[in-house]
Amino acid sequence: MTVNRLIVRLSCVHPIALRGRHDWGTMTGRFLATYHVRADSGTIAARAQAIAVEQSVEMPLEAIEAPEVLRDIVGQVADIADLGAGVFAVRIALATATIGRDGAQFLNMLFGNTSLHDDVVLADVEIPPELAAVFGGPRHGIAGLRRRAAANGRALTCSALKPQGLSADRLGELASRFAAGGVDFIKDDHGLADQTYSPFADRVRACAAALRGQATRYMPSLSGNLDAMRAQITLAREEGIDTVLIAPLLAGFSTMQALVAGFPDIAFLAHPSFGGASRIAPDLLIGTLFRLLGADAVIFPTHGGRFGYTPETCRRLAAAARLKRVDMRRALPVPAGGMTLARVPEILDFYGPDTMLLIGGSLLMARERLTEETAAFTSRVAAHQYR
Amino acid sequence: MTVNRLIVRLSCVHPIALRGRHDWGTMTGRFLATYHVRADSGTIAARAQAIAVEQSVEMPLEAIEAPEVLRDIVGQVADIADLGAGVFAVRIALATATIGRDGAQFLNMLFGNTSLHDDVVLADVEIPPELAAVFGGPRHGIAGLRRRAAANGRALTCSALKPQGLSADRLGELASRFAAGGVDFIKDDHGLADQTYSPFADRVRACAAALRGQATRYMPSLSGNLDAMRAQITLAREEGIDTVLIAPLLAGFSTMQALVAGFPDIAFLAHPSFGGASRIAPDLLIGTLFRLLGADAVIFPTHGGRFGYTPETCRRLAAAARLKRVDMRRALPVPAGGMTLARVPEILDFYGPDTMLLIGGSLLMARERLTEETAAFTSRVAAHQYR
Structure with a gap:
């Protein structure tokens, strides 16, 4: 460039x-x-x-x-x-x-x-x-992976177990056939998690057994939260596995950081899944998915502030958060992102009373008059006559 | 629409x-x-x-x-x-x-x-x-947050503690002044984590003390991995706090899921931080940041396959993963995403030998000839004369 x-x-x-x-x-x-x-x-x-x-x-x-x-x-x-x-x-x-x-x-x-x-x-x-x-970066890196594969001076080779939906035994058979072809590593398809059709433990045992005594190494895919991933690595290690697959953007960077530090003998292969998360519609991501996950309230940058969400996006987001469902409580929309006191009436009319207004920097601008400015904010919200 | x-x-x-x-x-x-x-x-x-x-x-x-x-x-x-x-x-x-x-x-x-x-x-x-x-969705939802604020028929109000860099005591003072203005909730700025200038425990104790006996509720921001977040909620709860802030895309959806299930008395406010992750350049995200985090090898969709990365992006990504640094091991680039056997020579010349080739679906297409096709793959890699 x-x-x-x-x-x-x-x-x-x-x-x-x-x-x-x-x-x-x-x-x-x-x-x-x-x-x-x-x-x-x-x-x-x-x-x-x-x-x-x-x-x-x-x-x-x-x-x-x-x-x-x-x-x-x-x-x-x-x-x-x-x-x-x-x-x-x-x-x-x-x-x-x-x-x-x-x-x-x-x-x-x-x-x-x-x-x-x-x-x-x-x-x-x-x-x-x-x-x-x-x-800390890679604990094993290129040299460590070459040692695992006992391969120098050439590219390493890898294939993937799929499709999901196969049983653990059938994935194990597939691993055998890849190994017979001499591949260095076999990874789980990144869609393989802990589903009923091939639970992690069954899959790891089947694939480890299929590869025992062979040069080919199996890399199972981690899923779930930190506790689950720790248990998965521990189980895999008992089966002789020394390399695993993880998607950092799904797991969370802190989760991966903890695993890398906690299992220094394990090598990690990172998968790019969810590397393009911005293209989830904001109303879906924040209004529906955060709520589904258990958020009682959801902060989002409202229209007309520092961010570019349109009024229509904000309306849909709030509607998704508050949509009545028999199987889920409603979540509280929290418009934020550069709101000012002057906009309180407009914002209240836009969102209605089932809302929490979040004003930060604009109140702090009052400095020594912070309490008074905050009182003006809260009394304006309390006194508002909704159109 | x-x-x-x-x-x-x-x-x-x-x-x-x-x-x-x-x-x-x-x-x-x-x-x-x-x-x-x-x-x-x-x-x-x-x-x-x-x-x-x-x-x-x-x-x-x-x-x-x-x-x-x-x-x-x-x-x-x-x-x-x-x-x-x-x-x-x-x-x-x-x-x-x-x-x-x-x-x-x-x-x-x-x-x-x-x-x-x-x-x-x-x-x-x-x-x-x-x-x-x-x-499960929200465990408390709009009704639960209204109960916390003892507020019906009006919008709730919220402000934020900032800037980061202030001490816990000074954030506590700020909380007092917001509370004196009658705000319902005070959240941490989402940038407040567990930094040395206001460690989580000190901050929570200072803000909880500042608000004791008042109607205003403090919502501390969770950070770190699942263990750290659990400890943070436990500490906050001991200080009488019943609502916390979390950024699901930073924490990971599974992390939040575990917290919501594990702390049914706590209400969660979701922050949209990192909701636009796709606009991280792929070479930076996958080549540099995944490596920094400890990935020994990084999978990415190579040019000419099912995904749209350009050769230049792929070249930069591989270079970032393999860049020699005295303070970090090199990570192995793993081009993938719709590669075929026919492309092996071209891909090897492009990436050189410090690479792992990942071919999945294209090998599986061979069905009963899977082992032979895999052997063709591995022998082609082993025999390749780099240009």
Whole structure:
């Protein structure tokens, strides 16, 4: 990708040593995330700054009273490059201290809210050594997989057990036949979970038995929550299995992080399933699926705020959350994302009373008048006459 | 949305009772998922069928020998409607038996691989009673949240503690001031995790103390893996907290499912963070981030197969996975997604020997000649002369 023009370079921010006396723990630096943003040259500087704020403190900087937060926590736009065709590469220095040591929180700070904006792609992240040390990367890697396959200087080979719906015994037979063809690894189809037709335990035992004494290795697919996955790895290990399949975006980054740390002898093969989650309609994802999962209330960025959901999307989302069903309680819609006090009447008329209004940054803007501003918010909601 | 024309209606498939004698467990029906697909009228029928296969057995139907799998497990195109402007609504009846009882597996079967296709949006899902019963939906819902707030007939109010970087004590003070303004709920900013500047335990104790004896309720944000979240809820509950914040797409659907089931007295507020994950560049997500997390090998859909990644994306992805770093082992790229034996030489020249080739459906097409076809695959890889 050719960078046509470097239009802004605010400062060299990587790495920034801790200059103040504030205690941010052991992680004191910043790391650079690159976002590709659709914009024009007149608006890109403001858009870049908005991303830096969204991915760090998520509130108006004017409302921040603590100078150490402004200095050390707020994201900083490092530079902006025009990539041509209306796309800019924006590099933002994010504070490592905001990550803690958690994989999901890393994603959250990289792209949590910004992923909801249609004009942005998270294009790159420079992983600094302190994050490499926290997460650790592959415990076995290419060399470890080559050792498992006893194969050097050539590509490794792999095939997949499918279709789902076959019994464990039939999958085991299939594994035998692949092994007879000399394949290095056999993975479960990523659709194989713990279904009744081939429960994980039966499948692993059948496939391990089918491959016993052979060079071919079987990689079962993990599913369920962390407890279930731990039990699955433990069972697989008892059957002599040393490599497993996991879909990080389905399992959750923190789940995978815990497994990798907890089972250092196991190698992990990552599956990209659900790598394109943005193309679930928001009303379905947030209104229906989050509710189905047990959310009693669902936050979403309402129309007219910082995010691009249309009124129609918001209406459908709230309707899905509140849809009466005999088999499920209703969930409370929580419109948010840059709401102001001035919009309270309009928003209440739009959503009706079975709603929770969430206003954050706009109240905090009142600073020393926070309580009064909050009281104005709550009394306005209480006094509202619905149209 | 207006449906202009109903162009195909193959069959009425919902619900389908189990007709055969095969044991699929207690879940024997199908449920309808609606996908909006960009296509033209000449190709939409084939594209719809491809999605039905991708989201069920993920292999050529000609290679499936078990009639009960073809009948009861393979996705069925129920109907296709032309929405105009080159978009079609495709309804596919998926087999409930493929879900098991797991939240992440539900997402996997709904949209796992298809999320990687740029031409498809998951637009709707009809949740049948058997899935509502499995997942359970809100345990408290609107009525339960109203009881917590002791508020009827009006909208509820909520604000947020931020910015991150403040100490627990200062967040507690902020909570006091919001409470003095009469807000019903105060949530953590979703960026607040377990950082050194306001560790979860300190923050919860400070905010709970600040609100003790007041009507306002504090909702702390959960982070980390299932173990960590369980400990966080337990600690919060000891402080009298009965409602928490969770981001299902960061935590993983199975994680949230376990928490909702495990803490029936707690109400859950869902945050949409990371709801737009598709716009992470694939080379970054799969090549860099999965590796950072500890994946020893990473599967991805290679160019020229069933998915739309370009050769350049694939090259960058493999390069990121194999990039030499002193602080991290290299991960093995595993190109997949509709590869055939005929493409082995080309793929090997493209990726070089530090690669694992994954061929599934195309080998299974050989049926009774599976072992011979596999042997042809493995010997071709072993004998390849890299250009």
